[in-house]
Amino acid sequence: MSFFELPPLIEKMLATADNISDLNFSVGRPPQVEINGKLTPVEIKGLRVLTPYQTEIIVMSLLSGNNDAAEKLLKNGSADISFSIHQRTRFRVNIFSQRGTYCIVMRVIPTEVPTIESLQLPPQLGEISFYKNGIVLLTGPTGSGKSSTLAAVIDKINREKYYHIVTIEDPIEFLHSHRNSTINQRELGSDTPSFALALRAALRQAPKVILVGEMRDLETTEIALEASETGHLVLSTLHTTDASKTIDRIIGLYPKNEEHIIRVRLAQSFRYIISQRLVPRADGKGRMAAVEILKSTPRTREYIERGESEGKSLLDAMNDGELEGMQHFDQVIEKWIRQGIVSKEDGLSFSTNHSNLQLRLSGLGASSDFVVGGQDSSRSGDNTNRSAGVGSMRNLIER
Numbered sequence: 001m002s003f004f005e006l007p008p009l010i011e012k013m014l015a016t017a018d019n020i021s022d023l024n025f026s027v028g029r030p031p032q033v034e035i036n037g038k039l040t041p042v043e044i045k046g047l048r049v050l051t052p053y054q055t056e057i058i059v060m061s062l063l064s065g066n067n068d069a070a071e072k073l074l075k076n077g078s079a080d081i082s083f084s085i086h087q088r089t090r091f092r093v094n095i096f097s098q099r100g101t102y103c104i105v106m107r108v109i110p111t112e113v114p115t116i117e118s119l120q121l122p123p124q125l126g127e128i129s130f131y132k133n134g135i136v137l138l139t140g141p142t143g144s145g146k147s148s149t150l151a152a153v154i155d156k157i158n159r160e161k162y163y164h165i166v167t168i169e170d171p172i173e174f175l176h177s178h179r180n181s182t183i184n185q186r187e188l189g190s191d192t193p194s195f196a197l198a199l200r201a202a203l204r205q206a207p208k209v210i211l212v213g214e215m216r217d218l219e220t221t222e223i224a225l226e227a228s229e230t231g232h233l234v235l236s237t238l239h240t241t242d243a244s245k246t247i248d249r250i251i252g253l254y255p256k257n258e259e260h261i262i263r264v265r266l267a268q269s270f271r272y273i274i275s276q277r278l279v280p281r282a283d284g285k286g287r288m289a290a291v292e293i294l295k296s297t298p299r300t301r302e303y304i305e306r307g308e309s310e311g312k313s314l315l316d317a318m319n320d321g322e323l324e325g326m327q328h329f330d331q332v333i334e335k336w337i338r339q340g341i342v343s344k345e346d347g348l349s350f351s352t353n354h355s356n357l358q359l360r361l362s363g364l365g366a367s368s369d370f371v372v373g374g375q376d377s378s379r380s381g382d383n384t385n386r387s388a389g390v391g392s393m394r395n396l397i398e399r
Contacts, residue, residue: 006061007085011043014089014108019286021143023091023106027052035284037278052101059102068189082109082171082187092147092173107143113155115175121149122291125274126326128235129157132208134271134296134351135228137215144276145289148175148235153235157273158183163208167234168212169196181209183375187211196222203227212236218253228269242329242352243294244314247304267305272294277329279336279350283344288336290350292329293303294318298392330357337361 013023013033024033027050029351030041046189047054048185062083063070073079078096083106092107114125138146152173157163158179165181170188177183184205192198195212202210213235217219221387240246247266252264273294278287290340296299300317308314318328329352337347344361351357 006029009044009047010043010085010089010106016042020108020315021085022108023104025050025055025058025104025106026104027055027101031303035109036280036284039072055102055104058104062093062095062104066189072189073184080170081189082173088176089398090173092171107146107360110148111171113176114152114154116152118146119145119152119289119290121152122325122327123292125149125153125272125291126156127325128153128233128272129160131233131271133228133231133233133269134238135224135269136232136272136274137246137270138274138276139242139246140276140369141239141241143244146374149236149274149276150211150235151176153182154209155179157209161208164206164360165209165211166193166202166205166207167211168192168213169211175228191335196223199223199227203230207232209233209235214238217248221250221253223338225265225269229265233271240275242275242292243318244308246273247314262308263305270304277350279333279342280346282340282346288341290332290336291327291331292318292332293326295321295326297321297324308321327353333357334360 007327008025008029013031015031017035017040020033020035021037023032024032024039026032030039031038033049034040053142059073062081063073063079066081069079069081073095077192081093081095082089082090083093088111089109090109092109094105096103101290103341121170124253141351152166154176155163156182158165158176161181163181165176165183167176167183167185168188169185172185172187176185186192186198188194188198192201195214195216199210199212200223203226209248210224210227210232212220212234213236213240215224224236225232238246238249240249241368250266251259251262275278275292277290279290280287287382294314294317297317298320303312315328318326319331321327329350331346332355333342333351336342337344338361348354348357
């Protein structure tokens with residue numbers, strides 16, 4: 001490269017802190033690293049501010065020898081690839097064009113496959129390894145730790161079961177070694193042109209477990225449901241914020257006249273819907289995964305099949321389902337705030353129902369108010385939250 005070599009530049013950026021999650025190269029800005037959710041500039045000699053030419057050189061270095069990704073970038077304006085330095089540090093890379101220039105975001109992938117224990121996830125997620133079939137969905141915004149949680153679940157199955165596991169990823173992130181199970185990892189672009197084609201092919205490869213990086217469209221979703229209904233355990237992700245919206249997203253992919261059929265199929269095939277949000281710790285030492293867990297029970301299956309109604313929502317089921325291993329975001333966040341693990345300000349900003357959680361923390365909200373408010377919040381937004389809060393106050397005064 002004319003001004004710098006990419007590997008040494010990346011290593012200098014990684015050396016600035018221990019808990020870097022992303023590297024960011026954007027025109028008009030210096031090279032940046034993301035630490036605990038905040039972008040921080042890195043001083044590199046000769047790179048005070050990146051120019052369009054410099055980011056293009058970085059892109060050319062990243063895409064060297066990857067013609068498929070280069071063509072996708074030119075055609076679609078973005079491309080996902082994996083990248084490694086001396087087989088030591090691996091990255092999930094997204095390259096995209098904006099205003100006629102290129103930007104690059106590189107997600108750091110830990111070298112070791114995480115475990116449920118190392119991620120401090122709820123231990124009940126380990127029960128996923130006991131299922132022989134069905135579908136398990138990990139949901140949450142980009143960067144919420146979905147891939148890490150899926151990798152931990154796959155690792156547990158890999159160590160405890162004697163299965164054939166097939167993963168279909170875009171791109172491959174964590175590299176799994178064969179343990180008791182045999183695990184084959186396929187990458188979009190280099191191994192298969194699409195999730196749907198790879199997933200359909202996987203049905204002929206005799207796997208017990210199939211991981212699909214993301215259920216992006218109707219075809220992929222339909223094949224995943226078919227696989228879960230025919231004796232496979234399917235794990236996948238969706239970019240939704242909570243369990244209720246996940247159900248709505250899947251049903252919304254299908255024609256309206258098929259809604260009842262899809263509700264029945266989904267109710268019978270789902271095993272877990274797990275949603276995540278990364279919340280900053282109060283001590284400044286990184287972030288913690290707040291995990292919402294919806295589990296398949298007679299009650300939750302009924303609500304999915306028949307649809308939610310007042311007093312019969314998935315939030316109600318999670319609120320009442322602690323003994324069955326269920327929990328929802330605001331329960332977890334409330335506990336953390338009371339324990340001082342996260343600050344009240346951060347906890348409230350990541351909650352599902354800000355107003356009702358604030359009432360509970362102040363001692364003014366009853367459990368029933370909290371549940372109803374949370375249910376309304378998922379449908380009507382902040383105005384409903386305020387109404388629920390006023391209702392709680394009025395009930396308290398009347399009593």
